[in-house]
Amino acid sequence: MVDFVDARARLGRPDQVAARSTAAHLDRLTKPRGSLGRLEALAVQLAGIAGESPPPVPEPGVVAVFAGDHGVLAEGVSPWPAEVTAQMVANFCAGGAAINVLARHARAGVVVIDVGVAADLSPADGLVSAKVRAGTANLAEEPAMTAEETTAALDVGVAVADDLVTKGARCLITGDMGIGNTTPSAALIAAFTGRAASAVTGRGTGIGDDEWARKVQVVERGLARTAAEATVEPEAVLASLGGLEIAALAGFIVAGGAARVPVLVDGVIAVAAGVVAEALAPGCASFCVAGHRSIEPGASAGLEHLGLSPLLDLDLRLGEGTGACLALPVLQGAVRIVREMATFDSAGVSDKQA
Amino acid sequence: MVDFVDARARLGRPDQVAARSTAAHLDRLTKPRGSLGRLEALAVQLAGIAGESPPPVPEPGVVAVFAGDHGVLAEGVSPWPAEVTAQMVANFCAGGAAINVLARHARAGVVVIDVGVAADLSPADGLVSAKVRAGTANLAEEPAMTAEETTAALDVGVAVADDLVTKGARCLITGDMGIGNTTPSAALIAAFTGRAASAVTGRGTGIGDDEWARKVQVVERGLARTAAEATVEPEAVLASLGGLEIAALAGFIVAGGAARVPVLVDGVIAVAAGVVAEALAPGCASFCVAGHRSIEPGASAGLEHLGLSPLLDLDLRLGEGTGACLALPVLQGAVRIVREMATFDSAGVSDKQA
Numbered sequence: 001m002v003d004f005v006d007a008r009a010r011l012g013r014p015d016q017v018a019a020r021s022t023a024a025h026l027d028r029l030t031k032p033r034g035s036l037g038r039l040e041a042l043a044v045q046l047a048g049i050a051g052e053s054p055p056p057v058p059e060p061g062v063v064a065v066f067a068g069d070h071g072v073l074a075e076g077v078s079p080w081p082a083e084v085t086a087q088m089v090a091n092f093c094a095g096g097a098a099i100n101v102l103a104r105h106a107r108a109g110v111v112v113i114d115v116g117v118a119a120d121l122s123p124a125d126g127l128v129s130a131k132v133r134a135g136t137a138n139l140a141e142e143p144a145m146t147a148e149e150t151t152a153a154l155d156v157g158v159a160v161a162d163d164l165v166t167k168g169a170r171c172l173i174t175g176d177m178g179i180g181n182t183t184p185s186a187a188l189i190a191a192f193t194g195r196a197a198s199a200v201t202g203r204g205t206g207i208g209d210d211e212w213a214r215k216v217q218v219v220e221r222g223l224a225r226t227a228a229e230a231t232v233e234p235e236a237v238l239a240s241l242g243g244l245e246i247a248a249l250a251g252f253i254v255a256g257g258a259a260r261v262p263v264l265v266d267g268v269i270a271v272a273a274g275v276v277a278e279a280l281a282p283g284c285a286s287f288c289v290a291g292h293r294s295i296e297p298g299a300s301a302g303l304e305h306l307g308l309s310p311l312l313d314l315d316l317r318l319g320e321g322t323g324a325c326l327a328l329p330v331l332q333g334a335v336r337i338v339r340e341m342a343t344f345d346s347a348g349v350s351d352k353q354a
Numbered sequence: 355m356v357d358f359v360d361a362r363a364r365l366g367r368p369d370q371v372a373a374r375s376t377a378a379h380l381d382r383l384t385k386p387r388g389s390l391g392r393l394e395a396l397a398v399q400l401a402g403i404a405g406e407s408p409p410p411v412p413e414p415g416v417v418a419v420f421a422g423d424h425g426v427l428a429e430g431v432s433p434w435p436a437e438v439t440a441q442m443v444a445n446f447c448a449g450g451a452a453i454n455v456l457a458r459h460a461r462a463g464v465v466v467i468d469v470g471v472a473a474d475l476s477p478a479d480g481l482v483s484a485k486v487r488a489g490t491a492n493l494a495e496e497p498a499m500t501a502e503e504t505t506a507a508l509d510v511g512v513a514v515a516d517d518l519v520t521k522g523a524r525c526l527i528t529g530d531m532g533i534g535n536t537t538p539s540a541a542l543i544a545a546f547t548g549r550a551a552s553a554v555t556g557r558g559t560g561i562g563d564d565e566w567a568r569k570v571q572v573v574e575r576g577l578a579r580t581a582a583e584a585t586v587e588p589e590a591v592l593a594s595l596g597g598l599e600i601a602a603l604a605g606f607i608v609a610g611g612a613a614r615v616p617v618l619v620d621g622v623i624a625v626a627a628g629v630v631a632e633a634l635a636p637g638c639a640s641f642c643v644a645g646h647r648s649i650e651p652g653a654s655a656g657l658e659h660l661g662l663s664p665l666l667d668l669d670l671r672l673g674e675g676t677g678a679c680l681a682l683p684v685l686q687g688a689v690r691i692v693r694e695m696a697t698f699d700s701a702g703v704s705d706k707q708a
Binding site for chain 2: 029030031032033034035036037038039079080081083084087088090091094096097098100101102104105106205206295311312313314315316317318322325326329330332333336337340341342346347348349350352353
């Protein structure tokens with residue numbers, strides 16, 4: 001695959017033969033049928049995604065953290081200064097952030113893709129420079145990105161996914177960094193699910209009631225402007241509301257599906273990207289697994305829209321890919337059950353009496 | 355510690371100084387305060403349990419699977435024949451069961467403790483022979499165990515916990531095997547929480563409506579007999595309703611708390627043991643972490659009674675320690691966050707604006 005258009009064209013459907021084969025095998029293993037609950041459903045889903053039974057163990061190699069800045073920060077939607085995006089990228093490259101710790105714990109590395117940070121970043125190990133633009137425009141006032149920038153950001157995500165899969169990744173994990181990015185995420189989720197801004201806008205990294213009310217108004221202004229501009233095509237809505245890392249994540253998700261590799265989705269930013277990806281490439285959500293339920297209300301709205309039920313619910317609201325990383329062992333455990341457990345026959349265990 | 359009486363006498367309380375120190379450190383790390391949700395609360399709990407800040411990484415070394423048989427199987431409460439307990443012990447020792455796979459995935463081994471299997475088991479690697487009695491009596495008709503057997507089973511659990519902690523375990527994981535053991539678990543949970551038998555009796559490994567109604571009646575008979583015998587002391591209630599592996603698990607839990615090592619609790623069997631342990635040694639639940647929410651109704655009732663909120667909710671109903679093993683990476687991740695993340699100062703990241 002070279003770009004987003006190719007990835008979208010290659011997107012298929014989960015393989016029902018492989019899925020059924022794994023389901024049948026699960027019923028021969030030394031446990032009461034169905035007793036591993038969602039692990040069994042996950043294993044079946046992963047077989048369908050890979051088109052192989054048993055599916056490969058979902059090893060990601062690395063977590064891909066897409067970073068970008070947001071012009072909408074000018075509206076006072078976050079108590080954190082924009083420079084923190086670049087500072088956190090440096091923290092990721094130095095190994096000190098939460099995602100570094102949780103990725104290491106899941107035996108994965110971290111790669112950071114600068115798709116739109118509003119600062120010149122020094123080269124560093126683990127940093128991929130793919131800057132499309134130095135931060136988006138203010139979505140409350142004008143389109144966050146041009147059509148060309150949107151296409152370029154989608155293509156960045158596709159290229160990163162392709163590179164990881166070529167290097168052997170059998171799972172893609174979505175990560176994100178961008179001060180202010182819960183605002184475009186809320187706007188995109190509202191636009192694509194039809195929910196009210198107030199129903200999908202959350203408190204992000206921590207704001208009070210007054211700031212929250214202002215943030216809702218900012219999302220409403222972005223939605224009203226987008227509607228007034230008669231923007232309806234998914235690409236144009238994405239361009240209008242941004243952001244660069246969200247667009248790249250949408251490309252990343254579609255490319256994962258096209259490569260028949262499961263995409264483990266993190267919090268509200270990744271869910272917004274998933275909602276965009278599903279609008280751009282219908283069916284790609286069937287290649288996704290929701291890692292966790294962020295406490296951001298937009299995350300739950302987006303997951304419901306996508307028909308995804310999260311594996312974990314631990315009141316997280318950090319992003320970076322942290323919730324997805326925490327869920328990875330569950331996903332891997334589901335596959336290892338299929339690949340490694342003994343059957344009733346092989347273990348000489350009596351089956352349930354009819 | 356030599357026995358259960360010693361363990362109970364040594365049970366202390368979580369250390370609030372260590373807990374506060376870890377809470378304060380979490381607020382200096384490069385993330386919005388509180389944004390790691392339950393992971394932060396877990397890290398604080400573990401610091402209090404260990405009396406150290408940061409707490410040690412909860413490495414279990416092995417999962418301890420306590421195995422026993424149940425006389426109540428004569429009442430037709432399970433579709434699985436009793437011989438499956440011994441067959442599954444062999445499967446555990448051969449590495450082919452679900453708990454073996456999930457323990458390996460969590461970088462732990464499996465040790466099986468025969469505290470009451472109704473068969474002579476051949477020596478095997480990973481099998482500890484500590485048989486108190488070859489299966490319990492039928493709890494519907496008579497006390498499942500004598501007072502002496504109950505004490506002996508409690509002591510087995512204490513000895514296993516002490517041995518693991520001496521060998522370096524910084525977390526204990528509860529595992530169980532025993533065809534029919536959801537019946538004594540339901541009876542114990544009903545007895546200690548005051549709930550009705552029908553509210554805490556589940557379908558175990560898979561029974562239909564008629565079998566479920568019969569199982570509820572069996573639990574009711576056990577409870578009525580216990581009440582008629584004027585049995586009120588926790589030890590006597592445990593003896594009356596069984597089982598041997600549940601008593602051993604109760605000892606194991608109390609000994610973990612006494613050693614200031616967190617106990618990661620699995621499904622309904624372990625929850626029943628936890629309810630017993632808390633009755634025998636009030637306060638020990640504060641040293642427990644609930645790994646998951648089993649779909650058995652008694653598990654939710656018992657967890658609520660203990661004030662524990664499970665980490666995972668994946669519709670599991672297998673036991674063996676599988677749900678606890680799946681939750682272990684979350685527990686470990688919480689501690690590694692405290693131990694490994696950079697602070698705002700050390701990483702040169704700007705803090706939130708006041």
